[in-house]
Amino acid sequence: MDNRTSNGILAGNPLFRLGLGVCPALAVTTCASAALGMGVATACVLVCSSLVAFVLGKVVSEKGTVATWIMVTACFATVAQFILKGWFPELASELGIFVPLIAVSSLLLSRADFASNNSLGAAMGDAVGMGIGYIIAMTLVGIVREILGQGTLFGSDLLPFTPMTLVALPAGGFIVLGLLMGCWNAITAKKNGKEETQA
Amino acid sequence: MSSNNTFRGGVHPLHGAHEGKSPTRGQAVIDYTAETVTIMMGMHLGAPSTPTVQVGDHVKLGQQIADPVGFLGLPVHASVSGEVIAVGPVQSVMNPAAMAVTIKNDFKDEWVDTLEPLGDVETCDPTKIVPAIKAAGVCGQGGASFPTHVKFAVKEGQYCDTIIVNGAECETHLTCDHRLMLEQSKRIVDGLRAAMRALDVKKGVIAIEDNKPDAIEAMRKAAEGRDGVEIMPLMTKYPQGGEKQLIQVVTGREVPTKKLPLDVHVIVLNVSTAKSIADAVIEGKPLITRITTVTGHVVRPCNFRVRVGTMVDELIAECGGYSIPEDQVGKVVMGGAMTGFPCPNTTHIPIAKANGGVVVYSEEESKDYDEDPCIRCGRCVEACPIGLNPYKLKYFCDAGDMKRAGEWCVMDCVVCGSCSYICPAHRRLTSSFKAMKDKIAAEARKGKG
Amino acid sequence: MKLHLSPAPHVHSPQTTRALMLNVLVALIPCAIAGVYLFGFSAILLMLVSVLSAVAGEAIIQKILGQKSRINDMSAAVTGLILALNLSPRTPWWVAMAGSLFAVIVVKGLFGGLGDNFLNPALAARAFLLVCWPRYLTTWAAPLAADAVAGATPLANPAGYTLGQLFLGNIPGSIGEVCKPAILLGLVYLLFTKTITWQIPVYMTAFTGVFCALMGGGFVESMLSGGVLFAAVFMATDYVTCPMSTKGQIVYAAGIGLIIALIRKFGLYPEGVTFAILLMNVATPIIDRFTKRRVYGYEDNKKKEAKANG
Incomplete structure (x- = not known):
């Protein structure tokens, strides 16, 4: 796997390490399927907008970059919204406002910026890695919150005990996200430590 | 005779055990004359004095054996008559190589007559008093050993309206000031009068903690009929005898940060210092003896009037030795429990002008604690007599x-030890502040030099 | 003879962290006994589960985080016991266990352990349980009833109980909070051993009564119903999360009283003690900042700060 891609998934995971795209990670992760859907939608928009940003980066002046990236991401976010509404109306209604809001996601803007300043290979590797990393992170948060908060996983009953209402609330989202971030950091830190000692 | 005169904060160390003073407070002072004395040159704050005698010289009692150096310098005097047998570095409590003069006592006690x-004190020439104090080598005997004549150096625009004699003796274990007040009350008042004149x-004002009612009574009697001298009982609380606290309690004034007591028109003298002033003025005797309490785990705790330069191990032997097996001895501390310095690896250490006591601790009492995390209980904040936030x-x-x-006022810390004493997590607060104060002071000197 | 070298002071106050925590445990015993007397075996079970899981949780988190094991300081046991005494006697045991683990692992351990938690662990755990499983936390049992009939607490049904019942604890409620004489006994012990000072318990209870009375409740009734007294003695006084200075503690106690009154009058929950104290826990650093003691020899703190900043 390309180094950039693996970085986006593990050591530079957008949600767990960089703290990007936190808003939807708290809002739509009450069940795993919605979290997965949101992750995939964001990843697709990310890859497309990074590609366009790479091309536009050569022509747009520095002052106009942010506005341009928002235009680009907004375009793809709109496309994503139409696709979702057309083919997955249930999921679309569950995600609600957060799909259009992809347009102003910090994750998208930062990656677009990265893409415009790097080679095509690096830009695409980064976008794909970050996309996959975001899907994984969102799904993880979604799985934990769905199991603990509703006692189900992807809709099927699982938990023998009464689910914890708190986890399904936004406050619980913060707690679960924080705990997962901590675990993720501990694991990647251990892995990095090993690599360092090997080298 | 309990008193409510006190400051805010403070602690009550060894409160259930009469502040550790009960073994010695009833012990009248015993004279102890050593066979050899080792008189250090740096017994006062400021540069050590320069020895003026050589090995083989014969010196008389009270003869000046070293010249003062610099603004804070003091002369040093022979505390016995006899032959100088060594001039060189010895181990002191703080310094492994302190310059000292060792004299072998011939027990003749021939007085030299250089001091007039x-x-x-009521009729002598007041202008001659301060020079006499300097010539007698008097320094503060409460602990900081500040040369006393420098305290009297009133600068242009300054004036002094109150002199406080500190008989609080808030430190644990020590009773040397207590005994002095009982046995030499008149001399102390004389010293105060000399300073006032x-x-x-x-x-x-002679301020005394209310755990010494007999001393308060004795001093009241001695002060009767003397101009402007009053006795003030204080609440028994540590650090009641701290200079800043004493000034606050007695006068209601606070010494502004980075200023000296004279800036609020006050001079504070220890009772022993007042007595030394009287000795110098009335008899022309230099400071060559002091009272030292030897207590803790010794067979017979005693108060000794010792010649300056007497060795600690000799005094412990004179008390009948340790009352516990020698391998159970954990610490031998020069001074009280709150601010004393432990002897490093040996007790063969000379007594200096400001050493008020020697306390022997058992192994059990000296065991070291691990620092636990701060539980923010706020006891240190309550205990700090200065109002600092030690935990922070x-x-x-x-x-x-x-x-x-610096912003949190570490330089205003008086290193009294109250916070470390009270901390339930055994955090070594005071020593870390002391280290930081030294570091900042060193940095400031570097900046200047 | 080997002499130790250690900095002054050479004596230490007998109060240690462990001794203080043990004092709190001892002070909780009357409440625990009263709880067992009033609510029976389930109370013992809850206390055991809660204390054991708190201690185990502390040991585990300290192991994982590579810290020195400090379960000997008894703070985890105190947290566990206080949490149990804050629960309804009909709470399932696994709920108490989850609460204890949340308290010592998430609220305390992950924030750095004892002294670094900004919330009272037992209260944060109770709030956690209350939001997670509100049904279990608000199902009450009538005291001294063999068949554990569910009853309404005095807060939900203010007219249903006499002052005498409120005081003696013959009312439905949490295990430890109902019997006021037991709590007062604990308070006396804590004051006598100088574990806590009187300010927070007295001011908090009084302010709660005053603010509730101002909002139309009964002065005495509001102090005796719910967990006000228990919280005032055992939880608001938690060293780590209450202000340092006496002045700050009064502000803190007043804040708690006001928030309790507001929650009881306008809030969704009948009881507001838990959230009131948690909110004031969060405000504690700010209170500390503005209630610093003046340092000896300085004019006042504000001038000094202005000087330090400019």
């Missing part, structure tokens, strides 16, 4: 953050 007695001060200050000091530590 001024006579009665030297600076034309109208008010003198320690984080900055441990991190070496001189700027923040």
Whole structure:
């Protein structure tokens, strides 16, 4: 796997390490399927907008970059919204406002910026890695919150005990996200430590 | 005779055990004359004096054996008559190589007559008092050993309206000041009067903690009929005898940060210092003896009047030795429990002008504690007599953050030990503040030089 | 003879962290006994589960985080016991266990352990349980009833109980909070051993009564119903999360009283003690900042700060 891609998934995971795209990670992760859907939608928009940003980066002046990236991401976010509404109306209604809001996601803007300043290979590797990393992170948060908060996983009953209402609330989202971030950091830190000692 | 005169904060160390003073407070002072004395040159704050005698010289009692150096310098005098047998570095409590003169006592106690007695303190020439104090080598005997004549150096625009004699003796275990007040009360009042006349001060206050009612009574009697001298009982609380606290309690004034007591028109003298002043003025005797309490785990705890330069191990032997097996001895501390310095690896250490006591601790009492995490109980905040936030200050000091530590007033810490004493987590607060203060002071000197 | 070298002071106050925590445990015993007497075996079970899981949780988190094991300081046991005494006697045991683990692992351990938690662990755990499983936390049992009939608490049904019942604890409620004489006994012990000072318990209870009375409740009734007294003695006084200075503690106690009154009058929950104290826990650093003691020899703190900043 390309180094950039693996970085986006593990050591530079957008949600767990960089703290990007936190808003939807708290809002739509009450069940795993919605979290997965949101992750995939964001990843697709990310890859497309990074590609366009790479091309536009050569022509747009520095002052106009942010506005341009928002235009680009907004375009793809709109496309994503139409696709979702057309083919997955249930999921679309569950995600609600957060799909259009992809347009102003910090994750998208930062990656677009990265893409415009790097080679095509690096830009695409980064976008794909970050996309996959975001899907994984969102799904993880979604799985934990769905199991603990509703006692189900992807809709099927699982938990023998009464689910914890708190986890399904936004406050619980913060707690679960924080705990997962901590675990993720501990694991990647251990892995990095090993690599360092090997080298 | 309990008193409510006190400051805010403070602690009550060994409160259930009469502050550790009960073994010695009833012990009348015993004279102890050593066979050899080792007189250190740096017994006062300021540069050590320069020895003027050589090995083989014969010296008389009270003869000046070293010249003062610099503004804070003091002369040093022979505390026995006899032959100088060594001039060189010895182990002191703080310094492994302190310059000292060792004299072998011939037990003749021949007095030298270089110092001129001024006579009665009420009638002598007041302008001669301060020079006499300097010539007698008097320094503060409460602990800081500040040369006393420098305290009397009133600068242009300054004036002094109150002299406080500190008989609080808030330190644990020590009873040397207590005994002095009982046995030499008149001399102390004489010393205070001499100091008052030297600076034309109208008010003198002798402040004594209320755990010494007999001393309060004795001093009251001695002060009867003396101009402007009053006795003030204080609540028994540590650090009641701290200079800043004493000034606050007695006069209601606070010494502004980075200023001296004279800036609020006050001079504070220890009772032993007052007595030494009287000795110098009335008899022309230099400071060559002092009272030292030897207590803790010794067979017979005693108060000794010792010649300056007497060795600690000799005094412990004179008390009948340790009352516990020698391998059970954990610490031998020069001074009280709150501010004393432990002897490093040997007790063969000379007594200096400001050593008021020697306390022997058992192994059990000296065991070291691990520092636990701060539980923010606020006891240190309540205990600090200065109003600092020790729990917070320690984080900055441990991190070496001189700027923040300074902003949180580390330089105003009086290193009294109250916070470390009270901390339930055994955090070593005081010592970290002391280290930080030294570091900042060293940095400031570097900046100047 | 080997002499130790250690900095002054050479004596230490007998109060240690462990001794203080043990004092709190001892002070909780009357409440625990009263709880067992009033609510029976389930109370013992809850206390055991809660204390054991708190201690185990502390040991585990300290192991994982590579810290020195400090379960000997008894703070985890105190947290566990206080949490149990804050629960309804009909709470399932696994709920108490989850609460204890949340308290010592998430609220305390992950924030750095004892002294670094900004919330009272037992209260944060109770709030956690209350939001997670509100049904279990608000199902009450009538005291001294063999068949554990569910009853309404005095807060939900203010007219249903006499003052005498409120005081003696013959009312439905949490295990430890109902019997006021037991709590007062604990308070006396804590004051006598100088574990806590009187300010927070007295001011908090009084302010709660005053603010509730101002909002139309009964002065005495509001102090005796719910967990006000228990919280005032055992939880608001938690060293780590209450202000340092006496002045700050009064502000803190007043804040708690006001928030309790507001929650009881306008809030969704009948009881507001838990959230009131948690909110004031969060405000504690700010209170500390503005209630610093003046340092000896300085004019006042504000001038000094202005000087330090400019």
